Amino acid sequence: MEEFLVGAPIPPGIGDYVSVENVVTGGGIVRPSVTGKxxxxxxxxxxxQFCLR
Structure with missing residues (x-):
């Protein structure tokens, strides 16, 4: 069903979702980047995709 969700208005060609990258270690969770689509x-x-800073 995710494919049918409607996102916020955005410029043409840019996706309306992101991917949040996580690294899990013994010390906890680190989120090194958010990847735009x-x-x-x-x-x-x-x-x-592109990397957001």
């Missing part, structure tokens, strides 16, 4: 290709295939 470009618009999906039919049928719901990721084409590219």
């Amino acid at each position: 470009f618009a999906l290709a039919v049928p719901f295939s990721e084409t590219r």
Whole structure:
């Protein structure tokens, strides 16, 4: 069902979702980056991504 969720308005070509990267170690959880996504290709295939700082 995630494929059918409607996101916020965004510029053309940019995806309306992100991926939060996590590293789990004995000392806890570190979130080194958030990866932005470009618009999906039919049928719901990721084409590219970019790193947000």
